[in-house]
Amino acid sequence: MESFVYTILAILARDSGSSFEIAKKMDLCWQTKHNQIYPILVELEERDLIFCTTIPQSGKPDKKVFSITEQGKEALAKWVPNVFQEPIIRDGFLAKIYAQWLLDPDTMVQLLEERMQFFQHKIGEHESEIAQLEADAGASLKDPSSPHFGRYILLMRKLQMEQDESDWCAWALAFYQKEPIIQYE
Amino acid sequence: MESFVYTILAILARDSGSSFEIAKKMDLCWQTKHNQIYPILVELEERDLIFCTTIPQSGKPDKKVFSITEQGKEALAKWVPNVFQEPIIRDGFLAKIYAQWLLDPDTMVQLLEERMQFFQHKIGEHESEIAQLEADAGASLKDPSSPHFGRYILLMRKLQMEQDESDWCAWALAFYQKEPIIQYE
DNA sequence: CTTGGCATGTAACGAGTTACATGATTTG
DNA sequence: CAAATCATGTAACTCGTTACATGCCAAG
Known part of the structure; x- marks a missing residue:
């Protein structure tokens, strides 16, 4: 709260x-x-x-x-300098992955593809928001004393996280395609 | 629920x-x-x-x-194949980043270092858990029909996410050190 | 000898979601 | 012409946390 x-x-x-x-x-x-x-x-x-x-x-x-x-x-x-805040993450999708061995591969492939699309969509949104910010704020974006800096670095973080989520899905999908081609790690 | x-x-x-x-x-x-x-x-x-x-x-x-x-x-x-589950993320630290322009750089540097350490600690924990799993389950880890596969790929994901969080902190810290040396993106 | 982990639970409270109520304007 | 978005709010309900209660064992 x-x-x-x-x-x-x-x-x-x-x-x-x-x-x-x-x-x-x-x-x-x-x-x-x-x-x-x-x-x-x-x-x-x-x-x-x-x-x-x-x-x-x-x-x-x-x-x-x-x-x-x-x-x-x-x-x-x-x-701000107060007590350390632990991030809260709750993700029902992960429980589905946990239980994947009970399911047929087709269902899992579909689930992973759906998740990947979800993150790809988010990536698109955040990319255009960053482009917008860059156009509006210019060089001040990279200045820690600017009010835009915070949002900028948070957006960059979100983007990277979403890219990672998407990459992970691709990596996991490879296990179902018999040929694990993608390097992850 | x-x-x-x-x-x-x-x-x-x-x-x-x-x-x-x-x-x-x-x-x-x-x-x-x-x-x-x-x-x-x-x-x-x-x-x-x-x-x-x-x-x-x-x-x-x-x-x-x-x-x-x-x-x-x-x-x-x-x-499992039921409705798509949106992940829930709530992270007070991010609000602190949002507000960083109101604070002195020292406070922010401390905050970022603390966060980095937190994730480094988690990385250590998860790495040893993965090593444990590999020792216990062996090749079955990479077999989608094994009950261990799910936990294995989730641990790998967590690890990557935490590494990313840590990398992001290092990237953000560079802005306060005048020399942005780290490439991120 | 105290901190932390193992171990199980209940009750009260605070946080968060869903449903409801209302209505204009824009987009497909 | 239906759905989405903008726009503000309340009430009921469900979910999640904190505090409480109890007690052993191991490590530092």
Whole structure:
């Protein structure tokens, strides 16, 4: 929960945005559904760590744009050097791999191909986001004092991880094709 | 939850074990605390997907060894080709990276080094587990019809992922050392 | 002699998801 | 003209963690 709250602050520190926009950016660090962030935003506003500007819109409900306050930035900076955070990973697909010996090879091949496609799709998305960032931010991307640097290096990490996942699928698939051709390690 | 339950079944399909032993093996697929598995084991036993042999022990509470039933194997095999499972990742460290521009470089360097060490430690653990597996199972490790194959390829994947995480930390650290020497991509 | 691992569980609480409610605008 | 995306939120429910309870054995 703590990490979840500070992820919102970290996102708002880089750029103001609506609850909906925040929700989309969360995925890179902390997966969640948009519902969860509404009550937190209220709480953060009460604690003066963020503030909200309401933009009236015709037809739609008002758009609420949240921004971080100086206090918010301080709270965030104070949290960062705190206790070590263990990453949480839960992946049902891996249980399926664990149980693969009970299944026919065709099912497993299909499963692995589906997974590979999933990551290939993600890779495409992240590649275009990086290209966008490069176009927008230019050289500041590689400057640790720029607010874009963090997102940039996280995107690069995600991309590499997804490439690895995809490579691993290819490697695993080779075992079912009788000819293990791909080197992995 | 569903994936969680089937992960238990997948582990028991490979090898019988106590609740405690299951809990330790869960980490590779689905991180959880041991408390959560006790009520599930009761439920699975009621549904005849697993059965339990109680071994009396002096001093300690009885050791309960759980094994999968034929019905359990069938249920597991039926689940595998089911709906695609999206992996869940939540990592507070990444939020810290997101917010890095608000912090002094020293803090970030320390954070990255700590993270790197964490993964290096995990790599060591998994390497010795793989060596153990290779010694125990030999050639059957690379045979998709062996019950060890699944765990083997999952361990290889974990190892690669952790190596990547560690490499990424080194890459990110280079930005703070003025000389980005490491190639990543 | 204390920390950590082995070993099993329950109860209370906090975190996270699903379903529901509502409605405009854009894309296929 | 249906589905997806933008957009905001509440309520009910399920999932997951922490705290508690108990006790042995081995290593440092």
